Amino acid sequence: MSTSFLHSFQSEWLKTRRSLAAWLVIIGGFFLPFIMLVGRTVYHEKTSAESTSPLFWENLAGQCWQFMALFLLPMGVILATSLITQIEFRNNAWKQVHTTPQHFYTLFWSKLMVIMVMVVQFFILFNIGIYLAGAVPALLLGTVDYPSQPFPFMYMLKTSGRFMLDILPVVGLQYLISLQFKNFFVPLGVGIAMLMLSLVMVEWKYGYIVPYTYSPYNFFELRGSAMSGSKDVNIHWLALSYFAFFTVLSFVLYISKKEKG
Amino acid sequence: MHTIEAIGLTHHFSKEIPVLENIEMRVREGSIYGFLGPNGAGKTTTLRLMLGLLRKQGGEISIFGKPFEKHRTELLSNIGSLIESPTVYGHLTATENLTVWQKAYRCPKNRIPEALRLVGLHGTGIKKAHQFSLGMKQRLGIAAALLHQPSLLVLDEPTNGLDPGGIIEIREMLRNLNREEGVTILISSHLLPEIEKLATDVGIIHRGKMLFQGSLASLLLRQHQASRIAIETSDNAAALQLLAGNGLDPRIEAGCINLAAAEKPAIADINRKLVQHGLDVYRIATVEDDLETIFMNLTNQ
Ligand SMILES: Nc1ncnc2c1ncn2[C@@H]1O[C@H](COP(=O)(O)OP(=O)(O)O)[C@@H](O)[C@H]1O
Ligand SMILES: [Mg+2]
Numbered sequence: 001m002s003t004s005f006l007h008s009f010q011s012e013w014l015k016t017r018r019s020l021a022a023w024l025v026i027i028g029g030f031f032l033p034f035i036m037l038v039g040r041t042v043y044h045e046k047t048s049a050e051s052t053s054p055l056f057w058e059n060l061a062g063q064c065w066q067f068m069a070l071f072l073l074p075m076g077v078i079l080a081t082s083l084i085t086q087i088e089f090r091n092n093a094w095k096q097v098h099t100t101p102q103h104f105y106t107l108f109w110s111k112l113m114v115i116m117v118m119v120v121q122f123f124i125l126f127n128i129g130i131y132l133a134g135a136v137p138a139l140l141l142g143t144v145d146y147p148s149q150p151f152p153f154m155y156m157l158k159t160s161g162r163f164m165l166d167i168l169p170v171v172g173l174q175y176l177i178s179l180q181f182k183n184f185f186v187p188l189g190v191g192i193a194m195l196m197l198s199l200v201m202v203e204w205k206y207g208y209i210v211p212y213t214y215s216p217y218n219f220f221e222l223r224g225s226a227m228s229g230s231k232d233v234n235i236h237w238l239a240l241s242y243f244a245f246f247t248v249l250s251f252v253l254y255i256s257k258k259e260k261g
Numbered sequence: 262m263h264t265i266e267a268i269g270l271t272h273h274f275s276k277e278i279p280v281l282e283n284i285e286m287r288v289r290e291g292s293i294y295g296f297l298g299p300n301g302a303g304k305t306t307t308l309r310l311m312l313g314l315l316r317k318q319g320g321e322i323s324i325f326g327k328p329f330e331k332h333r334t335e336l337l338s339n340i341g342s343l344i345e346s347p348t349v350y351g352h353l354t355a356t357e358n359l360t361v362w363q364k365a366y367r368c369p370k371n372r373i374p375e376a377l378r379l380v381g382l383h384g385t386g387i388k389k390a391h392q393f394s395l396g397m398k399q400r401l402g403i404a405a406a407l408l409h410q411p412s413l414l415v416l417d418e419p420t421n422g423l424d425p426g427g428i429i430e431i432r433e434m435l436r437n438l439n440r441e442e443g444v445t446i447l448i449s450s451h452l453l454p455e456i457e458k459l460a461t462d463v464g465i466i467h468r469g470k471m472l473f474q475g476s477l478a479s480l481l482l483r484q485h486q487a488s489r490i491a492i493e494t495s496d497n498a499a500a501l502q503l504l505a506g507n508g509l510d511p512r513i514e515a516g517c518i519n520l521a522a523a524e525k526p527a528i529a530d531i532n533r534k535l536v537q538h539g540l541d542v543y544r545i546a547t548v549e550d551d552l553e554t555i556f557m558n559l560t561n562q
Contacts, residue, residue, distance in 0.1 A: 011364035096348035101338035
């Protein structure tokens with residue numbers, strides 16, 4: 001990694017400070033675990049019975065991932081990617097960015113890297129949230145025991161890793177569109193339309209061709225009830241391929257833009 | 262040497278009429294080049310082309326003697342710019358805004374407070390830039406252009422939104438940068454008085470064409486050559502006839518006789534003739550078109 005990339009990344013990262021996207025990562029990461037925490041504290045009798053389950057963490061994580069995988073994760077990534085990229089359009093800043101002595105490719109990759117780091121950040125917060133949702137009721141309520149099953153780090157890491165891969169096509173396409181259109185509603189509209197489409201298509205035999213379906217598919221696989229549209233293919237490889245395709249296309253379109261600010 | 266040399270710049274946004282036609286621009290090293298033209302003349306488009314913000318369609322641009330496209334990042338590291346409206350990240354403070362650029366230019370961190378002091382924005386503290394007034398945003402934009410101590414500043418109507426005091430302050434600052442640090446400045450404006458007080462060289466653009474390019478002194482000379490003599494006598498009609506009979510081309514304008522400018526002996530001769538013919542001469546004066554008129558005449562052709 002060259003020094004100029006590092007400086008460029010720092011410059012880009014600074015722009016996310018106090019931004020809506022930065023808040024979204026924090027709120028998005030903790031939202032579901034917090035709801036789970038409240039639920040588990042209120043229904044403490046049920047919670048107390050669960051504490052001894054040998055699959056305590058898997059069950060809790062499964063509940064958290066359900067809403068996350070089907071809607072919140074894609075939606076959050078759509079919003080965060082578009083918001084981060086659109087910081088330049090919104091502040092009329094492309095012209096200033098493009099007159100700094102940075103290569104266009106450096107800018108392209110450091111911006112994408114900022115988005116990636118934010119997605120990773122989100123996954124870390126979400127996992128911490130799941131842990132807190134499992135552990136905190138025992139601290140708050142004397143009647144609930146700390147879960148007897150040790151926290152399954154590898155399982156959590158693997159699950160998050162798969163979802164991370166499966167959400168990459170969303171990052172790729174949203175990044176592409178947000179770099180091209182001045183109007184925030186374009187990436188947002190395309191993102192929501194693709195998300196709706198993917199939710200309709202998951203039941204279809206060939207649903208795997210829709211690049212936003214992999215996070216839902218992965219969730220059903222996780223639950224042990226893989227959908228027909230994902231049975232015969234490796235969705236993670238597909239996700240990675242879509243991401244590579246979108247990113248290369250996005251790069252070419254960005255580099256060859258006639259008006260750079 | 263020329264800091265900027267643009268030859269034959271031509272540009273159109275759509276198929277129709279070109280926005281720029283064969284623009285020639287030569288900015289001398291160490292000069293303050295005033296780029297003048299009414300709204301929509303093509304100033305911003307020219308400057309965007311020079312900084313690589315628009316894909317060049319025709320012509321050549323070299324900066325510091327090197328073709329721009331081949332040496333883009335190298336050249337940009339020595340150019341500070343403010344195009345059209347200042348870039349301000351509203352959710353960041355003034356210092357954070359400049360830190361974004363400090364990282365991008367890889368210049369020393371202590372330039373940030375220095376640049377803020379230069380434009381009078383020190384002490385805005387934790388205030389977010391979206392709460393800044395238009396003038397403060399403009400100052401922040403100028404600070405960003407100065408931050409990395411470039412040897413060329415490209416400023417597109419930089420005094421927009423500044424109050425009269427602010428305009429003078431920024432003008433003084435630019436003059437100092439030019440004199441003390443030898444910074445070459447290309448500054449555009451649609452207001453002549455602003456340029457007149459600062460520039461050493463002037464380029465006038467109108468409807469995408471360069472109408473004039475040269476030193477401010479040569480523009481002033483042109484103005485001098487376009488000046489006229491006004492004469493007021495006790496009987497202007499008789500005087501008119503007399504002067505016309507002497508091979509001059511006098512006209513009556515606003516109660517005065519108006520003649521093309523002449524050398525001193527010729528003026529004395531005119532006066533003598535008038536007096537010899539029994540006319541009382543009340544006033545002989547040179548009337549100089551101000552630059553504003555020259556500018557208007559050039560751009561109204
Ligand atoms: N992005 C654009 N697309 C189409 N036309 C443009 C664009 N930018 C500028 N123009 C046109 O080009 C002409 C010159 O504009 P500009 O360079 O901004 O003038 P100035 O800066 O001198 O006021 C104007 O007629 C303007 O409408
Ligand atoms: Mg303009």
